[in-house]
Amino acid sequence: MARDYSMLGPDARRAVETGLAAAEWYHTDVPRKEMKALMQRADQPAIRDTILLFGAMILLAGIGIALWPSWWSAPFWLAYGVLYGSAMDSRWHECSHGTAFKTRWMNDALYQVASFCMVRNPVTWRWSHARHHTDTIIVGRDPEIVAMRPPALRRILLNFLGIVDSWNGWGRMLLNASGKVHPEEASYIPEQERPKVIRVARIWVAIYAATIALALATGSILPLMVIGLPRLYGAWHHVLTGVLQHAGLADNVLDHRLNSRTVYMNPVSRFIYWNMNYHVEHHMFPMVPYHRLPDLHARIKHDLPAPNASMWQAYSEVWPALKRQLRYEDYFLKRELPGSARPYRDDFHAVAV
């Protein structure tokens, strides 16, 4: 039977009936003392990274503006775009967990900026991401599944230029600004939070209106090159890394070792992605800040499937798996565990595995 990814459809009801929703998940054993040390928050790493990020954005956009409209400005816009349309994805993500900084207002401030850049309503998406962690890749429950089965490859490819996601984001912004919340959003956002969704959407509409008015007044798309368009021309990196998080792996299971993927990446991608390449570790212990994920990885890798050695190697397994799922949507890659790991609990997910 074909999967139904709607939050209001038959698979959503089935997940609740079969105990897959809001279930107990597998965790690697880590002594409390060690886990407490790994969970400790700090401001310093994220302050350093945020200064670097915004400093680079100001510099690149400044050079882009200075060289505009020459084609010599193009590489600077492309680099600026990656920081706006991809690095902000990982900042949005880490700050939604509240783990980037120790100081709450710093988390909240960066969260608001990053949400705007990614066109993700900060209230809606906080709830959507909470659901993603409760019910990771549970069909009908997880609203953030990128590679469904069969995979919508055209949608994924279009999103390398941010086309589908930003179109939906701007559409949802206008809907929210008109005072409405989509029925699917209403299934996971508590009623008392909905006025905040609408308030943020209206502020964003005002910012976009001012940017468009400036573009019209100056007869140039330059203002939109700084605000708005980088969500399109800089999106490719966050899609490139994000697809690898879960694509081609099991769904409807209760063990992140089966449905999430850790991939070793180069330092530049890890800065842009804020270490979310350690994705099994992040899902198993979302309290651990991004800057401690390499330590967590070293601590628990004996209990996890071997990480992919590079993005290239990861795509060499993901791409054929996605193509095969076009014909056989029940096909998935089962991650092999090392001998040192505790085995998968088949009673948790016998049907899927």
Added chain:
Amino acid sequence: MADWIDACATDDIEEEDLIRFDHGDRTFAIYRSPSDEYFCTDGLCTHEQVHLEDGLVQDYEIECPKHNATFDYRTGEALRAPACENLRTYPVKVQGDRVLVEL
């Protein structure tokens, strides 16, 4: 009428940490603050009923291990989404080296 229940020894809990305490069919969290005071709340996060025992205590806040919802464990006040509902708190007293909770 509420009773004072012997929950644990004072040194069962590290400073700025918590432990789980089960009594009857109910579950609680008992905290030791950075200034060596003790507090007790319901054990389950009001967002999705995940136990707080694996959460992170920082100053006077407890953060849920699943979705990072945060509460002031002295008052039970929900400080950060996705929690919207406050935690219930219970009176605590220390007698000698024992922590007692009024349930």
